[in-house]
Amino acid sequence: MTTDVKAAAQPATEPPPYRWRWIALAVILMAEVMDLLDAMVTNIAGPTIKAELGGTEATIQWLGAAYTLSMAVGLITGGRLGDIFGRKRMFLIGAAGFTVGSLLCGVAQSPELLVGARVLQGLFGAVMLPQGLGMIKEMFSPKEMGAAFGLFGPIMGLSSVGGPILAGWLIDADFFGTGWRMIFLINLPLGLAAVAAGLRFLPESRSPHPLKLDVPGVILASLGGLLLVFPLVQGRENDWPAWSFVMMGAAVVVFAVFGWFESRKSRAGGDPLIVPSLFRKRAFTGGLLTGLVFFSAMSGFVLVFNLYTQIGLGYSTLQAGLVMAPWSLGMVAGFGVAQAVARFGRKVLQGGVLVMTLGTLGVLLTVTQAGAGVTAWQFVPALGVTGLGMGLLMAPFFDIILAGVEQHETGSASGTMTAMQQLGGAVGVALLGTVFFDQVAGGPNPDFIGAAGVVLAVVAGMLVLTFLAAFLLPKQAREGEHAGH
Template identity: 35%
Template sequence: MTLTTDGAQPRPRTAPPHPKTAALTPLGLVTILLGAALPMIDFFIVNVALPDIEADLHAPAATLEMVVAGYAVAYAVLLVLGGRLGDSYGRRALFLWGAAAFGLTSLACGLAPTAWWLVAARAAQGAASAIMLPQVLATIHATTSGERRARAVSLYGSVGGVSMVLGQILGGVLVAADLAGTGWRMVFLVNVPVAALALLFAVRSVPDSRAERPARGDLAGTVLFAVSLTAFLLPLTEGRAAGWPLWSVLTLVAAPFLILAFAAVERRAEASGGSPLLPPSLLREPGVRRGLAVGLPVFIGFSGWMFVSAVTLQKGLEYGALEAGLTLIPMGVAQFAASLLAPRLVRRLGSRALMLCALVHGTGVAVLALTVLWAPWSALTPLALAPGLALCGFGQGVQLPLYFRILLSAVPAARAGAGSGLAATAQQSCLAVGVATLGSLFLAMESGVGMREAFATVLAVQLAGLLALAALSLRLPRELA
């Protein structure tokens, strides 16, 4: 039992699975984690393939940006809806449909004859990801309890973090390998057999779960949420590349007003006994708010880091796509190892584990910044960067599971889909914001003060966020649910 921060009565630490819901087996867990890895890998895998796509499909820079942004925006906008559909129609069924759609849209991407075909297929692939991914956390939340849930959430966090790093590593390997002359197309075609495997295993091993009282649709809330999030994310991801045209400025200005309108519609729907897409009462849960606050510096800093490191390694140090990807292996290995230790750290340290991993991560960021600033450019080999990368990976490996654990611990099982959709939407939105803000800062400074100083400045901003995260951890309840 844990006391809430507002002095309310204690509540059970975790709710057991609904008695009518079968428990999640180890094979079922592996299957849904495989389904979770695919969308996360594809968020980053395309980055190293963009030069080859540009040459093969004769795509201008703005169209290439849409290849990335179309996936990201469709993914983020539809995540909450995907979670709600799973609550109503069954998470197993939505996972199966999402896996099948992801395989088909990946095939469409790999066979794209033109750049705009690829843009449309990538947007459809993002929509398929939004159907599949929320069912993973929701299924874990509804079919596990206690330590089994803590371990499963930790594995989910580790898969998420490692998949982001693996995306760029795998992309570089596949593009360099040029299997059967497929070139960049293999970064999409490789998804097809993996999605088919996930589909096959899911039919046999993933238990079905859903809300006890399926919610009615929320058409107004769904439309307003999609429009407001698109108005916020699209100009952030496309505006800089397009030179900040008038449409991007106007939509960005309109975004806060659209978000306020969405919040008003959701409050009215919940007050009248309706079924809002994102129940405002969910955001009033202290654990949910704490989880969102934890995720802000983690994901914005991570995505900004991934962007500036890719540019610095390939443009500044003139690494090839393969070498740039392989340089991140120490980060991926340390991140996975740390995620396996996360449950044990939380048992011993409680919420102070968050402070520890933030300080370790911050130390890694500082080591990287000093290495880049002081070492000769020619001496910046993958081996020289490995210590800082490993420290960063260890910190991230604990942060990601804790983000999901803190946020989802306050979500009732009946709202598991909406809660997991919120968690994933916040994650993807912060990833987009990180690239747009820290990436723009890096590119603006690069032409003025140089790449070294620009890289170090972005790392300094990330370090400030990590120190804020360490301070935030002191305000969390020592014992985590």
């Protein structure tokens, strides 16, 4: 009789999962692909764009910086907008706006218009991206959550690595005489497909509690992000003037005021932009720190390795993209292995960091020992191991962090996590890009081998810090889930 009662009660406590959840996940991943491709392609296409449209050396930097800057300052707000107005609605608005921004990039006739269109892409991307993680958490049961994020990770990783390959191929192919413009125009069918499929298959999703937009919080968070990201991106271009450090110092003050204001608003019963209770969760706070260090190391590694192969070794844009293929394949293998050993939780993530560190040291050894005569084939073993470690790390990453996030915290958590990735990328590019250019500056014969070696050693050190920071995470996603209740 007790068994019958439990069986009868089961549907009430565990409602059936959303019918179209796997198709909806594919729509969300499509949006992620558009974002990740556009975040990477201008690193490859920048010199070609400058040659056609004109502008200064700073133009090349701002092609990526305008996107990163506008994305970073808008992401936390984007997550909250989904809580208030509905995640499906904001996803569709973001995807449509991102597609329009891509079209404007593809038809731009001046560097100023192109940079402005990149800002538009970043702002609408900041509206679109945070909604995905929130919807995934609602659509999937705890048992399926790991599999959902297991698909989320490899698509993100492959897009990040595949972006330069695709950009180099499209520019070299020059379809219909479009040249570099095709790297943006290719988003049009993807964006339209995402909007059409989203209308049909995405679930209606929003916070169950009535919320209001925290306008002062939006202003403070955006100002803090701007004060931090702008000097990180632009400081090196201007030889790190005093104002860049003043702005970064001011960012710390603004973020401190933001934290005080959000806590005060929460205690008063208001609707803060970032729910303060998130930072009392071990999984979330540990994940933010771990992710910040890791994404800094990863973004800096990719940038500097592309600079080394193109400028130092004389590779074409397509060759520079293709040499990263072993990393991509290793990443796929890493995700597969991670699914098989998922029961080990945090140990899988930390094992991935150690494997990635060994791979990075292998790349360092290859660069320094083979010298200027190094071939693409010599990079295969080390890059493959690096990718394997990255796959092992990223597969359980989101699952562990978001496991303890409650329903009313989902928008804040998703936006904050995605903003952390963008901020980590900006920090990594600024820090490791500066180290690289400082090493090769000041002489008729730049030492690209030495510069790449120094940066790779720094990356290895950052990965060791990632390993140590991961001890702040719970051992299993299950523990993080309990911590949230």
